[in-house]
Amino acid sequence: MDQLPILIPLPLLVMALVVPVVxxxxxxxxxxxxxxxxxxxxxxxxxxxxxxxDDGPMSYALGxxxxxxxIEYVVDHVAAYVSVVVTSVSLLVIVGTRRWAVREAGDxxxxxxxxxxxxxxxxxxxxxxxxxxxxxxxxEISSLAAYALVFMGGRAGMVAGFRYLVLGTIGGALYxxxxxxxxxxxxxxxxxxxxxxxxxxxxxxxVQAGAVLIFTGLGLKMALVPLHLWLPDAYTHAPSSVNTxxxxxxxxxxxxxxxxxxxxxxxxxxxxxxxxxxxxxxVLGLAGIVLxxxxxxxxxxxxxxxxxxxxxxxxxxxxxxxxxTPLALVAALLHVMNHAVMKAALFSSVASVRLATGSSSVGxxxxxxxxxxxxxxxxxxxxxxxxxxxx
Numbered sequence: 034m035d036q037l038p039i040l041i042p043l044p045l046l047v048m049a050l051v052v053p054v055v056x057x058x059x060x061x062x063x064x065x066x067x068x069x070x071x072x073x074x075x076x077x078x079x080x081x082x083x084x085x086x087d088d089g090p091m092s093y094a095l096g097x098x099x100x101x102x103x104i105e106y107v108v109d110h111v112a113a114y115v116s117v118v119v120t121s122v123s124l125l126v127i128v129g130t131r132r133w134a135v136r137e138a139g140d141x142x143x144x145x146x147x148x149x150x151x152x153x154x155x156x157x158x159x160x161x162x163x164x165x166x167x168x169x170x171x172x173e174i175s176s177l178a179a180y181a182l183v184f185m186g187g188r189a190g191m192v193a194g195f196r197y198l199v200l201g202t203i204g205g206a207l208y209x210x211x212x213x214x215x216x217x218x219x220x221x222x223x224x225x226x227x228x229x230x231x232x233x234x235x236x237x238x239x240v241q242a243g244a245v246l247i248f249t250g251l252g253l254k255m256a257l258v259p260l261h262l263w264l265p266d267a268y269t270h271a272p273s274s275v276n277t278x279x280x281x282x283x284x285x286x287x288x289x290x291x292x293x294x295x296x297x298x299x300x301x302x303x304x305x306x307x308x309x310x311x312x313x314x315x316v317l318g319l320a321g322i323v324l325x326x327x328x329x330x331x332x333x334x335x336x337x338x339x340x341x342x343x344x345x346x347x348x349x350x351x352x353x354x355x356x357x358t359p360l361a362l363v364a365a366l367l368h369v370m371n372h373a374v375m376k377a378a379l380f381s382s383v384a385s386v387r388l389a390t391g392s393s394s395v396g397x398x399x400x401x402x403x404x405x406x407x408x409x410x411x412x413x414x415x416x417x418x419x420x421x422x423x424x
Contacts, residue, residue, distance in 0.1 A: 037084060038093040038106035038161045040077040041116055042171075044070045045154035049147050056143025064131055067146040071127055074157060075120035082113035092163065100163065101223035107163035111296065115289045115369065116160045119282045122373045123153055126281065129381055130274040133388060137185065137272040145185065149278065152178035156286045165212045165222045165298070168290060169205065172254065176201045179283060182275040183267050193266035200263040204253030211246030214239045215298075224297040232300045235307060244299060244308045248291065255287035257314075257351055258321035261344050268340035273384035276336065280343060280380050281373040288350045288369060292362065295354065305357065315355030321348025335383045335393045339376065342419060346372045375418040382412035 048070035056063040084091060090109035094100060108116070127149065138145035155175025162168050180201065183194035216222055218239040219230045231240060249260075256264040264284075268276045291314075295304060304310040325345030332338035346368065353365025385408045386401060387393040402409040 035091060036093060037077055037081040038091060038108045039095065041074055041081065041108075041120070041161050042154045042158040044073040044077075045150045045157060049150035049154055052150060053143040053147040056146070060140070060142050063142045063146045064134075067150055068124075068127060070150055071120060071124045071153065074153070075117070075124050078113065078116040078120045078157075081108045082117050085110055085113045101221045101226040104167050105163040105223060105225075106161045107225075108161055111289075111292065111366065112160050114366065115286070116157055118370045118373055119153070119156055119160065119286065122281050122377055123278060126278050126377050126381070130277050130384070133272070133277075133384060134274040136388070137274055141185070145182075145274075148178045148181050151175075152182065152279070152283075156282060159286050159290055163224045163297070165215065165224060165227065166209075167222075168293075169209050169212060172208065172290070173205050175283070175286070176205060176254070179267075179279055182279070183271040185275065186270045186272050189266075189270040190272070193263075193270040197263040197267045200253060200260075204250045204260070206250070207246050207253070208250030211243040211248075211250060214243030214246065218243065224293070227298050228300065231298075231303065235300055235303055241308050244294075244304060244310055247294060248304075248310050248313075251287055251291050251294070252317075255284050255291065255351070256344055256347055258317055258324055258344065258348060261321070261325075264344060265337055265340040268343065269334060269337045273380075273387060277377065277380040277384055280339070281377040284343070284347055285350075285369045285373055288347065288354070288365070291351075291354055292365070295357070295362075311355045311357050313355070314351045318348040318351035318355055321345060321351065333395050335386075335395060335398075336380070338395070339379055339383065343372070343376060346376075346419070371418065375415040378411050378415035379419070382408050382415065386412075 048066055052063050052066050055066060081091070085108055090107060093106045095104040095106065134145060135142065152175050155171045155178060158171030159168055159175065162171060180194050180198045183197055184191050186193065212222070215227060218237045219227050221227055221230065253260040268280055271279065305312065322345050325341050325348060329338045329341035329345065332341060350365045350368050353361045353368065383393055386405065389405060390397055390401070
């Protein structure tokens with residue numbers, strides 16, 4: 034059981050290297066190998082959640098080097114929950130988009146699934162790591178894979194992917210610079226060690242600058258208004274098998290990383306009293322809810338409409354983080370799961386309609402329910418969930 038934290042990202046990372054090589058000789062093996070790797074990660078996540086609920090948080094020291102000298106992987110209740118959400122939703126999406134992936138990737142199926150596995154390895158690594166720099170490494174692994182996947186969307190996808198790459202690189206650089214300031218002030222990168230040092234003395238300007246830079250970088254990765262400019266084009270022009278995966282899980286892990294800073298890096302109240310990060314999240318979140326919702330209503334393309342609705346829903350998660358009470362944080366975590374599931378259903382439905390009709394316009398939905406009743410039933414359930422109508 035002690036190895037469960039590393040077993041969550043490990044099969045994804047290993048198979049990300051194996052699948053493209055095997056697919057050179059046997060292209061048909063790419064999908065089952067990918068499915069097996071994601072299923073193994075989902076199983077490890079579920080076992081970790083069960084173990085954490087019974088025995089409390091668990092940790093694994095990479096290479097036997099004890100923290101804070103070595104890299105530590107930690108699974109607590111929050112990490113286990115988010116890991117289960119990411120891996121289980123990804124598993125369902127990969128199964129559901131197999132036909133689209135074959136059609137869109139063509140003879141690049143091996144590299145395509147290799148990038149998918151690399152993306153998920155980065156996301157799950159971000160969830161379980163207990164090291165600030167290692168979080169940056171996994172953040173960039175997932176980002177680089179996402180850029181490449183968006184690039185597969187043709188000419189428009191290349192333009193959207195390039196914008197995503199530029200802004201994402203800026204976000205990663207800001208996060209890394211912030212980590213540098215925190216390391217300068219504390220002399221450690223281990224999250225638990227940083228927290229214990231800052232609880233004793235958090236008065237330095239370097240820590241304040243680091244906090245602002247870290248949250249600015251993560252806000253860009255999370256597409257928090259006004260740092261959201263990369264998201265609409267990336268979601269609109271990425272291949273259907275790609276946006277159906279990145280929309281439910283990619284930005285949620287960025288939100289989780291923000292939450293991890295509140296819980297495991299900065300002392301209680303520091304991000305509200307010493308640095309007004311919580312207040313900024315609250316204000317920007319409220320602005321994002323309004324802006325994202327209004328922009329979504331103005332769209333005529335379903336994918337772009339769902340992209341702007343994602344901005345509004347991510348802003349709701351930011352509001353929960355900004356409020357910062359235990360109940361608000363629970364609500365934010367619950368919405369991570371809700372949004373992942375409903376966006377997977379909505380983007381899958383839109384992709385099915387687009388592949389069947391050749392269009393993703395809102396006007397093209399007229400009468401489609403009679404032709405594709407199951408698809409539109411899934412779309413309706415996702416839309417009802419997004420509105421918040423019980424159950």
